[in-house]
Amino acid sequence: MASTSITDNPALADVQAAPSAADLQARDDRIRRRESLLRIAVPTIVIAGLLLLWEVLVRVNNVPHYIIPAPSLILTTLVDNWDTLSGALWFTVKLTLLALVAAIVGGVLLAIAFALFKWVEIGLFPIAVILQVTPIIAIAPLILIYVSSTTAALLLCAWIVAFFPILSNTVIGLKSADSNLRDLFQLYRASPWQLFRHLLVPSALPYFMAGLKIAGGLSLIGAVVAEFTAGTAGRETGLASRILESSFRTEIPMMFAALLLVSLLGIVIFLVFAALSRAVLGHWHESEMKRER
Structure with missing residues (x-):
C-alpha cells in the first residue's frame, strides 16, 4: 500500500502552510509599527518640506522681515525673547486650563440634570444654545464692562466657548443608552444609581471624550479672542497681548513667534486629549479599538 505524503494531499498541504497564531500576531505587530511610523514620518516630512520651501523663497527673493x-528668524526671535514669551505662554495655559476645567464641571453636572429631569432641560437648554450661537467677540466687551477683574472676564469668555460642546455631547451620550439594556436593568430591579453608574456613564463616556477634544481647542480660542478684545497689556497677560503689542510696533518676527506658541499649545492640547481618549476607550469601545487588518 503506497503511503501518501503531505505534499501529495492538497488539504494537508494547506493545513501545513497555515500560519500560526504567533505568526499572525507578529504580522499584525509589524503592520501597526509601520502605520505608527508612517503617521509620524509623513506629516513630519511634509511640514519640514513646507518650512524649507518658505525659508528658500524668503531668502531667494530677499523678502524683508x-x-x-x-522660519529661522522666527525661531531665533523665539529663543531671544523666551523670557517674555514664556510668561505669556504660562498665562494663556492657566487661563485655558481653568476655563476647560470649569466647562467640564459645569457641562457634566448640567448634562446629568438635563438627562434626569426633563423640565430642567426644557428650561435651561435654550439659554445654553443662545450662549453658544452668539459670537464671543460680541459678548466679550459687555463681559469686560460688567466684570471688574480682567482675568475673571477673560476666564468667563473662554468658559462660554468651551462649555457647550461638553454639555451637548454629554447629554447626547446619556440619552444614547440602549433601550433594551434599560429594560434589562429594570427587570433586575436596579437602583437609579446602578442604572446611572453601570449603563448611562459608559454610554456617555465616548461622547464626553469627543466633546472634550473639541472643548480643549475652543477654550484656547476663547482665551485668545477674549484677550484680543480686552486689549490688555503688561506682564500678567497672555500670548494674544504679545501679538497685539508686536503688531503695534511692527515687530513681525515677534508676532510669528507668539503665534507659533499658540499653535503649538493647541496641538499639545489636542494630542493630550486624543491620548486620554485612547487610554480610556481603547480597550472596550469601537471608536478607539485597534482593528486587526
Whole structure:
C-alpha cells in the first residue's frame, strides 16, 4: 500500500502552510509599527518640506522681515525673547486650563440634570444654545464692562466657548443608552444609581471624550479672542497681548513667534486629549479599538 505524503494531499498541504497564531500576531505587530511610523514620518516630512520651501523663497527673493520673516528668524526671535514669551505662554495655559476645567464641571453636572429631569432641560437648554450661537467677540466687551477683574472676564469668555460642546455631547451620550439594556436593568430591579453608574456613564463616556477634544481647542480660542478684545497689556497677560503689542510696533518676527506658541499649545492640547481618549476607550469601545487588518 503506497503511503501518501503531505505534499501529495492538497488539504494537508494547506493545513501545513497555515500560519500560526504567533505568526499572525507578529504580522499584525509589524503592520501597526509601520502605520505608527508612517503617521509620524509623513506629516513630519511634509511640514519640514513646507518650512524649507518658505525659508528658500524668503531668502531667494530677499523678502524683508517686516513683511514675512523666514522660519529661522522666527525661531531665533523665539529663543531671544523666551523670557517674555514664556510668561505669556504660562498665562494663556492657566487661563485655558481653568476655563476647560470649569466647562467640564459645569457641562457634566448640567448634562446629568438635563438627562434626569426633563423640565430642567426644557428650561435651561435654550439659554445654553443662545450662549453658544452668539459670537464671543460680541459678548466679550459687555463681559469686560460688567466684570471688574480682567482675568475673571477673560476666564468667563473662554468658559462660554468651551462649555457647550461638553454639555451637548454629554447629554447626547446619556440619552444614547440602549433601550433594551434599560429594560434589562429594570427587570433586575436596579437602583437609579446602578442604572446611572453601570449603563448611562459608559454610554456617555465616548461622547464626553469627543466633546472634550473639541472643548480643549475652543477654550484656547476663547482665551485668545477674549484677550484680543480686552486689549490688555503688561506682564500678567497672555500670548494674544504679545501679538497685539508686536503688531503695534511692527515687530513681525515677534508676532510669528507668539503665534507659533499658540499653535503649538493647541496641538499639545489636542494630542493630550486624543491620548486620554485612547487610554480610556481603547480597550472596550469601537471608536478607539485597534482593528486587526
